[in-house]
Amino acid sequence: MxxxxxxxxxxxxxxxxxxxxxxxxxxxxxxxxxxxxxxxxxxxxxxxxxxxxxxxxxxLFNDPTHPFKRWMLNTLKVSLVTSALVVAITSLAAYSFSRFRFRGRKTGLFSILLIQMFPQMLAMVAIYLLLLWIGERFARFGLNTHGGLILVYLGGAMGVNVWLMKGYFDTIPTSLEEAATIDGATRFQCFYKVILPLSRPILVVIFFLQFIGTYSEYVLAKVLLSSNNVLTLAVGLQTFIGDQYAKRWGVFSAAAIIGSAPILILFALLQNQLVSGLTRGAVKE
Structure with missing residues (x-):
């Protein structure tokens, strides 16, 4: 040995x-x-x-000028809502591309992948002006709001996730839906009663990946949010070390340790589904 x-x-x-x-x-x-x-x-x-x-x-918990608990709640709210909406919208889009044959299908698939190759930061000015325009008409979805930030995150999360989920849907036999249709199920009933339960691993993967990406995102949140009470955790942490003569590295480290706990807990709860969700659908059978 x-x-x-x-x-x-x-x-x-x-x-x-x-x-x-x-x-x-x-x-x-x-x-x-x-x-x-x-x-x-x-x-x-x-x-x-x-x-x-x-x-x-x-x-960390007793400083009124740095509401850490509020930042944590803001981040969890934005991340959970964004992840849930991404899973819902992506599953519908991926099912359409996987099961339906329509004009422009291949063009649409490659278009969303091509758009995804350009980061959202390239369109930062356009996104800012767009939210400014939306905020004048719908205040809850404008600048300095969580609703507007969620809209921006949703727009940048479709491409890769649609392709990933489509690859998984392609591995599910269509005979299962045909059998359900013979029993009287509609197309939508086949989707949410047959396909979605079988696709739980990939749904968990997309939810987890989107949660991590949203939870740790800094640039867009820094530009679109300004009030101290609506900041997300990543932007709030920067305020601890942003002052030239008042850097709080110890408090920053404590906040980083506590802030990592939700992702560790979520990974521990979903790790069994993550492995099968990432491996299945990678190769078309």
Whole structure:
């Protein structure tokens, strides 16, 4: 056993693996250490603080100028609503492209993929002016509103997700829908009573990926939101270290640790569905 471990081909693979593990874990350990360091700075910080305390966490929850709990609620609301709407709209679009044959089908598929290749930041000015125009008519969907931010996120989430879900729908036999149709089911009943229950893994994957993307998004939220009480977590965290003479790295680290908890919890709950959802549909059978 030890002879095999000392073989060069075996040894260098393990060295690379352990280097990657250290490279990934060390920043996390450093952030955790900074959150318990009361000096509130990263200059001269040690991996194990000399006098660890919960002072940064107390500052985080007791600072009225930085409403961390409000930012967390805002982020969860925007992320959950956006993810749910993306799953609903994407499933309808992907089912149409997978099961129906209509004029412009291939053109539509490649068009949404082509548009997705250009990031939303390229259209930042147009998006800003569009929300400004919408806000004059529908105040809940204008600038500095969560409704407007959700609309923008929805517009940028369709392309890849439609292709991903279409590939999964293509692996489901059409004979199941034909049998349901013989029993008297309508096309829409075949969709939500036959296809959707069988597509739970890919629905979970798209929901999870969209949740992560929305939860951590910074640029669009920074441009479209301005009031302190409507900021998302990513924009709010930047305010802790944005001042030149009042950087709060310890509080920032504490907020980052707490802010990562929802994604870890969601991954723990959905990990069984994520594996099958990502692998099935990748190859057309």
């Amino acid at each position: 030890f002879r095999g471990f000392l073989e060069p081909a075996y040894l260098w693979r393990h060295i690379v693996i352990w280097l990657c593990i250290v490279f990934a874990i060390l920043p996390v350990l450093w952030i955790i250490s900074a959150s318990f360091d009361p000096s509130n700075t990263i200059i001269g910080q040690k991996l194990i603080p000399s006098n660890p305390s919960l002072e940064n966490y107390r500052r």
